Amino acid sequence: MDYYGSQLTRLIEQLSSLPGIGGKTAQRLAFHIVNMPKERVKQLSDAITDAREHICYCKNCFTLTDQEICPICSNPDRDRKTIMVVENSRDLAAYEKTGKYRGVYHVLQGAISPMLGIGPGDIKLKELMQRLQEDVNEVIIATGSSLEGETTAMYISKLIKPTGIRVTRIASGVPVGGDLEYIDEVTLLRALDGRVEL
Amino acid sequence: MDYYGSQLTRLIEQLSSLPGIGGKTAQRLAFHIVNMPKERVKQLSDAITDAREHICYCKNCFTLTDQEICPICSNPDRDRKTIMVVENSRDLAAYEKTGKYRGVYHVLQGAISPMLGIGPGDIKLKELMQRLQEDVNEVIIATGSSLEGETTAMYISKLIKPTGIRVTRIASGVPVGGDLEYIDEVTLLRALDGRVEL
Secondary structure, X not given: OOOOOHHHHHHHHHHHOOOOOOHHHHHHHHHHHHOOXXXXXXXXXXXXXXXXXXXXXXOOOOOEEOOOOOOOOOOOOOEEEEEEEEOOHHHXXXXXXXXXXXXXXXXXXXXXXXXXXXXXXXXXXHHHHHXXXXXXXXXXXXXXXXXXXXXXXXXXXXXXHHHOOEEEEOOOOOOOOOOHHHOOHHHHHHHHHOOOOO | OOOOOHHHHXXXXXXXXXXXXXXXXXXXXXXHHHOXXXXXXXXXXXXXXXHHHHOEEOOOOOOEEOOOOOOOOOOOOOEEEEEEEEOXXXXXXXHHHHOOOOEEEEEOOOOOEHHHOEOHHHOOHHHHHHHOOOOOOEEEEOOOOOHHHHHHHHHHHHHHHHHOOEEEEOOOOXXXXXXXXXXXXXXXXXXXXXXXXX
């Protein structure tokens, strides 16, 4: 299908190998890119290589970052005594966008999944337990509400309970603005079980 | 929103400036990219700069390509006496994917649009008329069926008619596999007007 010439075809192939980018989208992006000013193209291509070059895990919370210690861990205004445990950096970003959470994070970089052969040793659990040696008031478990997320939450809470540190789990229930009729039965039952006094 | 560190944030910003890529998709792509092997990242970034660096219009048909004459125009097996006129290189690609068209193309790089102030002088029409000085049997007008595409088709056919060269327009009607109930009235009427003997 070389009707563009090799360079453009190669760009389309490269773009369509990215997740969620199909052939049509890759083609549209490629045409956009070749019509962009050269310096913007350079910026895009540099951003790609630079990010890959400098990426690493934060030595403290294990989120993806380009510094030894990530901006959140090195922020003196954050409350180091509250640790929110999440599965990955995207989940961290989701909570950061709320702008309300003032504690720090611990990114497990995965969740326990016997199906996929991922055990407690394959995620950053040992590192979490090490952090708990310091003065910590509360561990908020914010792993997903999938089977893997729930399993991980249960496992972590059992590990931490003996230390006497407070362990909490984010609430599950009906999303704000969600129509009850479109929500699955398990979530509806959870929302009922977790009902609060008004 | 610098919770990733500057490099990753910059990559996300760059990606989300592309058309059809929102914040969430940009974030997903960025995380995918920083987890890709370094040589694959280099290939992607090189493909972007190389394509932009080498892109130009084919001197003959004005499609985007990286050669002086595009692969289609330089293919000796194509029928140079049949020219299909399209609005852009994506439309050319769409017809190439059918694998059945053996003629060559002429890419207008736009369509006449009084609304947007694009006149006949702003698209590659003069260049089309120059090509018609050579031995051409048929010009197939395959501009879109939008108002602009139709206007352009009418304009071109009026220009070419006096030369005695055959001018045709691709059929408009019901798409193959389309349910009649979901198709707009104008298309339905076109399909009726354009009915053929069985």
